Amino acid sequence: MLIFSVMKNMHQTGVYRLMALLPALLLVAACSANPATGKQSFTAFMSPEKELQVGAEEHPKIVKQFGGAFSDKAWNEYVREIGLELASYSEMPDLPWTFTVLNDTQINAFALPGGYVYVTRGLLALASDEAEMAGVLSHEIGHVTARHTAQRYSSTVATNLGIQVLGVLTNAAGVSGIENIAAVGAELALKSYSREQELESDMLGVRYLSRAGYDPQAMASFFVKLSAHQRIEGLIAGDPNAAEKHNMLATHPRTADRIVQAIDLADKNGKGGVRREADRYLAKIDGMVFGDDTDQGMVRGAAFVHPELRFRFEVPQDFTIRNMPDMVLATDKDGNSIKFAAASAKDVRDAGGMEKYLTQKWSGDANMENVEWIDINGMKAVTGGAQVWTGKRSVDVRRIVVEQDKDHYWRFQFVAGTQDAKRLNEPFRRTTYSFSTISRAEANAVQPWRVRVVTVGRGVTFNDLAGSMAIDEYKKEWFEALNGIGPDDPLIPGARVKVVK
Numbered sequence: 001m002l003i004f005s006v007m008k009n010m011h012q013t014g015v016y017r018l019m020a021l022l023p024a025l026l027l028v029a030a031c032s033a034n035p036a037t038g039k040q041s042f043t044a045f046m047s048p049e050k051e052l053q054v055g056a057e058e059h060p061k062i063v064k065q066f067g068g069a070f071s072d073k074a075w076n077e078y079v080r081e082i083g084l085e086l087a088s089y090s091e092m093p094d095l096p097w098t099f100t101v102l103n104d105t106q107i108n109a110f111a112l113p114g115g116y117v118y119v120t121r122g123l124l125a126l127a128s129d130e131a132e133m134a135g136v137l138s139h140e141i142g143h144v145t146a147r148h149t150a151q152r153y154s155s156t157v158a159t160n161l162g163i164q165v166l167g168v169l170t171n172a173a174g175v176s177g178i179e180n181i182a183a184v185g186a187e188l189a190l191k192s193y194s195r196e197q198e199l200e201s202d203m204l205g206v207r208y209l210s211r212a213g214y215d216p217q218a219m220a221s222f223f224v225k226l227s228a229h230q231r232i233e234g235l236i237a238g239d240p241n242a243a244e245k246h247n248m249l250a251t252h253p254r255t256a257d258r259i260v261q262a263i264d265l266a267d268k269n270g271k272g273g274v275r276r277e278a279d280r281y282l283a284k285i286d287g288m289v290f291g292d293d294t295d296q297g298m299v300r301g302a303a304f305v306h307p308e309l310r311f312r313f314e315v316p317q318d319f320t321i322r323n324m325p326d327m328v329l330a331t332d333k334d335g336n337s338i339k340f341a342a343a344s345a346k347d348v349r350d351a352g353g354m355e356k357y358l359t360q361k362w363s364g365d366a367n368m369e370n371v372e373w374i375d376i377n378g379m380k381a382v383t384g385g386a387q388v389w390t391g392k393r394s395v396d397v398r399r400i401v402v403e404q405d406k407d408h409y410w411r412f413q414f415v416a417g418t419q420d421a422k423r424l425n426e427p428f429r430r431t432t433y434s435f436s437t438i439s440r441a442e443a444n445a446v447q448p449w450r451v452r453v454v455t456v457g458r459g460v461t462f463n464d465l466a467g468s469m470a471i472d473e474y475k476k477e478w479f480e481a482l483n484g485i486g487p488d489d490p491l492i493p494g495a496r497v498k499v500v501k
Helices: 002-029 048-065 073-088 121-126 130-145 148-172 178-189 195-211 217-237 255-269 278-285 345-351 354-362 421-434 440-445 462-467 475-483
Strands: 031-033 040-042 098-102 109-112 116-120 298-300 303-306 311-314 320-323 328-331 337-343 369-376 379-389 394-405 408-417 449-455 496-500
Touching: 048 098, 048 109, 048 116, 048 148, 073 098, 073 121, 073 130, 073 195, 073 278, 098 121, 109 130, 116 121, 116 130, 121 130, 121 217, 121 475, 130 148, 130 195, 130 217, 130 278, 148 195, 195 217, 195 255, 217 475, 278 449, 278 496, 298 320, 311 421, 337 345, 345 354, 345 408, 354 369, 354 379, 354 394, 354 408, 394 421, 408 421, 462 475, 475 496
Parallel strands: 098 116
Antiparallel strands: 031 040, 109 116, 298 303, 303 311, 320 328, 328 337, 337 408, 369 379, 379 394, 394 408, 449 496
16 A cells, blocks of 8 residues: 555656646747747747638628628728838738728727737727827737737647646546636636737837827827726716726726826837827718617617617616627616517528527527517517526526518517516516617618717817717716816817717
8 A cells, every 4th residue: 555655656746747847848849039029929839821811711700790891981991001001110011911990889909810900980989180090000910910819829729738638647646627627717817918918019009100100199198088988888887897897908908007008108119200190080080970870770868779670679777778789788787688689580481480489499598488479569479488597596588589571580588687577577578569660751860970070169168068969878978088188178279179969
């Protein structure tokens, strides 16, 4: 027994030594100097050729996921022009760079390996001059030139390889269960860019911005606007911490930190120009659709209206409603939700009709009970309910399939915590029966909001301009976010500012 114990200890010692050496062996195998950062980086499992392939394969998926490309050709050409100029000052000027404006209302920007850079229509509305837009583009170019995706991917693969080897070795050593814990930890650790990578991209962004003659302080001024927008997100969500959860790059470092870092980088650079191009930018932004467009449907107060498809419905007043690329989502502070989305007419037909689509095609994850047919303002619908355990709580789920016509079917899903189900029964029913078609005249009366550039007159106040905004809520907060002007900041007569009309 003593001999067996000694042998087992010797085996475990060898295992642990190999486990300790594994990361070092992987790093030694494939570290290279990055031309942009000058640092050694681990990119063993994604070559530059593979980056090009990944970017090309994922590009159409990204465009589809984020509502398609913005239809305004002038804006796409403008962003491409500025993007290519900035990329020409990078360490990878010969990449086949692609710059795309996404028709998405959210404030967002990101990049794929291989030179694919994206900004949303919502982000363009937030910027006040060309330099601020260029600062965002240069930051995303920095992620590409620093090969951050290749680093994350390679680290993930190496970690998974390590986990697999660790699982084999530890099982041999008599240790069980550790591989699952390690896998979860690795997934969380590698989910987003690291703080170091974000700072690297800020540093590279300032470099490219300065080389192009732009004022590097534009990065800091845009972060101020982004911070103001995040406060709006917090107000909408009823969660003061949402300012750090629902932002342009939700998994990135906190905005307050990045403002300080960007200002510090700009001050240290010292070689930047003064180019802002505000007049050119504001001339282009004047008249741009703000928020939802007609072909996406529009949120108006507690209602969602789709002028193109000619229907509308309303959610309970204490629910926050968001129009997303693939659904309309309404939630309350307790986590109860309403989801509305299209149902494929082909899927309904292939399933054998609306009832089978509801109970089999759509609800394979839940056993629908009390299935019944109902009439919703002259439209045929079928509904059923189930009680589901989410892993955290028990919820009541109500699903409805509505036939607007033979080519258009819609799905409602209502989810309420079991303790809230009785209270929300009537509000959810009101939402269901608020679904109705609208006339052509009613559809034509629903117009999108637009960004308008106005000149500040003498005696005009912050409250005057904020009060003129057409948006439903948080007018003052939106005016501040769009212009980087707070209620205590002086308004200069003759200055041009953005409002929403």
